[in-house]
Amino acid sequence: MIQSFELTFHPASAARWPDLEELFGERGACGGCWCMFWRLPRKKFDAGKGAGNKHALKQIVRQGREPGIIAYVGSEPMGWCALAPRADYVALERSRILKPVDDQPVWSVSCLFIKKPYRRQGISSQLLQAGITFAASHGACIVEGYPVVPSMEKTPDPFLWNGLPSAYKKAGFHEVARRSPSRPIMRFHIAK
Numbered sequence: 001m002i003q004s005f006e007l008t009f010h011p012a013s014a015a016r017w018p019d020l021e022e023l024f025g026e027r028g029a030c031g032g033c034w035c036m037f038w039r040l041p042r043k044k045f046d047a048g049k050g051a052g053n054k055h056a057l058k059q060i061v062r063q064g065r066e067p068g069i070i071a072y073v074g075s076e077p078m079g080w081c082a083l084a085p086r087a088d089y090v091a092l093e094r095s096r097i098l099k100p101v102d103d104q105p106v107w108s109v110s111c112l113f114i115k116k117p118y119r120r121q122g123i124s125s126q127l128l129q130a131g132i133t134f135a136a137s138h139g140a141c142i143v144e145g146y147p148v149v150p151s152m153e154k155t156p157d158p159f160l161w162n163g164l165p166s167a168y169k170k171a172g173f174h175e176v177a178r179r180s181p182s183r184p185i186m187r188f189h190i191a192k
Helices: 014-024 042-048 051-062 090-094 123-137 165-170
Strands: 007-011 068-073 076-085 107-114 142-145 174-178 184-189
Touching: 007 123, 014 051, 014 068, 014 076, 042 051, 042 090, 068 123, 076 123, 107 123, 123 142, 123 165, 165 184
Parallel strands: 107 142
Antiparallel strands: 007 068, 068 076, 076 107, 142 184, 174 184
């Protein structure tokens, strides 16, 4: 049964770091990632799983950068949308499937994470819409995402951290490329 939640959204900042820690928990959202999978070269990411990746993300917010937005129900942090200019995600540069569609500057959505009790409630599309607003406030013209088309087998929710195409469609994104059956590239063009 889908519930309705009154959500608020705030950029991840140094002041909100404790909320991000609470949301991600001791596992760093999934397997010690701390949302650094696309931000670091693979070797450095693997070596930093857990505490190292947590420290790397904390350094980003300490520097005054806002690596995404946090969704709240009341004062409880319950969702996360990581997004930044594509150039911030060094791992995207090595992907044949997710290589740039064209030479237009884009902001990339690298992760959607929802606290377990709130999953499967349509919150991902709300997070994406809030992400669009956030990116637009930083001058972005295009927001791009890389959702996963799940296989026929049940995929555990944490492994759908790129989101599902249906959530992107509901948020107003449209598919612009597909180099793999399971990985569309979807975009939202921000009206200026």
